[in-house]
Amino acid sequence: MTPAELADTIVAAVRAAVANGDLEVAVPDSVTVERPRQPEHGDYASPVALQLAKAARRRPREVAELLAARLRAEAGVAEVEVAGPGFLNIRLAGAALGGIARRIVRDGESYGRAAVSQGVRVNLEFVSANPTGPVTLASARWAAVGDALSRVFAAAGYEVGTEYYVNDAGVQVERFGASVLAALRGQPAPADGYQGAYVAEIAAKVLAANPALEQLLAASGGEQDGGAEQDKALAVCARDGVELMLAEIRATLSGFGVEYDLWKSERSLHEAGELTAAIDELRTQGHVYEADGAVWLRTTDFGDDKDRALIKRDGQPTYFCADAAYYRDKRRRGFDRLCYLLGADHHGYIGRLKAISACFGDDPDHNLDVLIGQMVTLSRGGVAVKMSKRAGNFLTLHDLVDAVGVDAARYSLVRASMDSALDLDLDAIARQTNDNPVFYVQYAHARISSLIRNAAALGLATSADPAFDVDGVDVSLLTHPREVDLLGALGELPRVVASAAELRAPHRIARYLEELAGTYHRFYDSCRVLPQGDEEPTAITAARLLLAEATRTVLANGLRLLGVSAPERM
RNA sequence: GCCCCUGUAGCUCAGUGGAUAGAGCGACCGCCUCCUAAGCGGUAGGCCGCAGGUCCGAUUCCUGCCAGGGGCACCA
Structure with a gap:
């Protein structure tokens, strides 16, 4: 007999007692059954009598005795004892256990x-790091946790779809392209660009894939000529750089045992007109207004601390607008519940996402699930390691796997609660001892x-x-x-x-x-x-x-x- | 200023209202002629941050305070 079956048996005992007129109380759907720490408290114990006593207007021990008598008649139950204030201490028959x-x-x-969650379609988005650098250790936590969570969801009966949102549109991509171009020229990265050896590696790959780039580079000459050749080279660097970087991210995650059902491109949302469609729908719902030359979503109607811009004054859609479009896209693909796994640095997103959900007419409490996980910090022999993606000094998921292997890496990342900040001591992990x-x-x-x-x-x-x-x-x-x-x-x-x-x-x-x-x-x-x-x-x-x-x-x-x-x- | 997370053994952390609060590591003492000793047993170590409240019952829920971490863009 499993604990779940025992719980059902207890519920049945309550129901029988009520039907018989021994007890006047609403029959609960489920009851608490736990494994006591003390072996003398039986194989299983239930405080059900304590919980029902008040509603039944009876003494807890009285209720307990009543239920105990019924449970003792069950085939799999060897012994039932009423203990303390009214606990039921249950010992199962040897064969039943x-x-x-x-x-x-x-x-x-x-x-x-x-x-327990049969038939609910849940979408789980995690990592979704910009394709402008390798997977960092911070993202590694969400890779391990997100992937494990998707497996747990599936085991609990959810229909799960996992997604990685690829931010392949916008300023960061241009900056990355500029950094790649600079690397090709042997120049230092721009002030707002990306540094690190990986940029040069990507640059080399971009060049290998685009032999014609050599001529563009020669033709565009100096760094500040701003000519057409320069623009062309920049475009190639941005496009192919991101593509190659993304391929590396996919390979790293795949090697980590993380496979996604869908890699969703932000650019594809733009190209398919999804942003416009989302704005139209939000406008129909009555939450869109214009002010100061920009287009806004009145998210403050739903608890956000300020309204959010959808279209900037320069006519460009905001990242937030793409988020809304993506939300709509997921829902239209049939997901009931959208689960976002985000780092603590994105905690300001909760209000925004809830507002997006509500503005589309959904119920955020039912359709949305924003999980905020705390950050990963690193230390080496007890000394904190500072990491900066821009400065290019950071440890990657790839490095971690090289050092300790997939199993130890995944396990150490997933065994801590998401709510706690996790400090990984590289020395301790690399030691690979017990x-x-x-x-x-x-x-x-x-x-x-x-x-x-x-x-x-x-x-x-x-x-x-x-x-x-x-x-x-x-x-x-x-x-x-x-x-x-x-x-x-x-x-x-x-x-x-x-x-x-x-x-x-x-x-x-x-x-x-x-x-x-x-x-x-x-x-x-x-x-x-x-x-x-x-x-x-x-x-x-x-x-x-x-x-x-x-x-x-x-x-x-x-x-x-x-x-x-x-x-x-x- | 406002919001989120954390505070439990020397360290790193579990513990969705239940009985005498746990694990790993570290410390100390033991256990391989015997199925994998990467194991097991024992000892030491705790006002569960502080103060109130709800409850038959609070480490758990609520309020306030203290301490640490993170966040509050027409960036991405």
Whole structure:
């Protein structure tokens, strides 16, 4: 019996008590079932009686006793105790608890899915860094978190679409082009341009792809001639520079295990007339006005602290206008809920995006989800490392992966709550010792894999065997405290997935896996699985082997949600 | 000035109103003739920033204050 099934059982007990006239209270949709820290508080505990007592106008312990009597009649329930102010402490029948292991091995990769958000179409946009430089470490956090979140969403039953918004229009692109051009000429970057070795590398690639550029450069001569040849060269540098930079970003993210469903070009929105269409629609909704030669959206109607310009006085659309067009575009593509993963430096966007949503007639509380993650800072041996993209001194995602590998990089970025600023100590990460919890979790998986290999070598049946009979294993033998702990931990995955999705907190998966790995290691330490020496395998051997296999499945499923590999050997 | 995030063990951080607040690292003491010691057990270490409030019950929710970080463009 899983905790979810137990919760349903308790709800049913409440319903029965109400139907019988024993209790006068509205039957709750769901009840709290938790795993107590104290083993003497049972396998599971529920404060449901405390929660219902007031509404029922009864004493909590009275309500508890009433429900306990009904629960004791349930097949999977061995024992129910009313404790303290009115907690229900529930002990499951051995077979019911052990059934979790069976369920997991039977479900395999699909164990842990929680169909709590079935059918909701959610769009998740993350990273979306300007294509004017490599993926920085700050963006790396959103790559790891965003990708994990998309996997968690999918596991929770959402229909997910992931997107990267490419800012390939506007001033920064021109500045990047100018920087590339300067590099080609061997000149320093313009004052408002981009520096760093990568600019020269991109410049070389631009030249290689455009041999004709050589002549343009020669013809345009000096730096300030401003002629047609110069404009042509600049255009090529901007266009191809951004394209090549974007290709590099895609390759880096792909190497990091992050694949997007859509790379949406801002320029394509402009070219398709989406900005104009968005303004028209906003005008129809009655939120557009003109003042000082500019066109404005009255976002203050919906809580923004000031109105935002859509069209500047010079006739050019603002970046905000493109944001609105993109919002509309996503909604028209059928997404119910638009999720934006942004850094804390963009927190001013919340009000704006909410206003955009509301101006289009949507409900921001329902259609919009702006997640603000705190910044990543770097230190080296405890000393802060200053980074500046403009100055060109920064550590990239690529550097990080080179230093510690994809698994350690992803894991260390995703195991912290988005709400906390994350400080990565490069020395500590580069050390690649067991300081990193990812090894602890992966090691548990490798250790079990080894165990199962050994079992197969002894001729024992494992789930890899097509004829393996899961139901033939006597799971009621799993009664050792460490076995019970492990079964309890394994049963939590679906709930952890559901809460990680609901709270948009993929780090919960990581923390859960660390706890599970510890629980397994303790089980392994106290419970011998395989026969030793001349011993014959027993029913307990089979039961423990099944428990180990279930654990491996949960570890693998959890690591997959984080985009981290589950090695069979370490 | 206004807005957002954070404040929990020496350090880095978990903890969506439940019972005696946890993990990793660091410190100290133990455990491999035995399935992977990248492991396990034990000890030490906490006014959960401060003060009120709501509640049967608050680290969790609300208000105020203190401290640290970030943000407040007709930039992108």
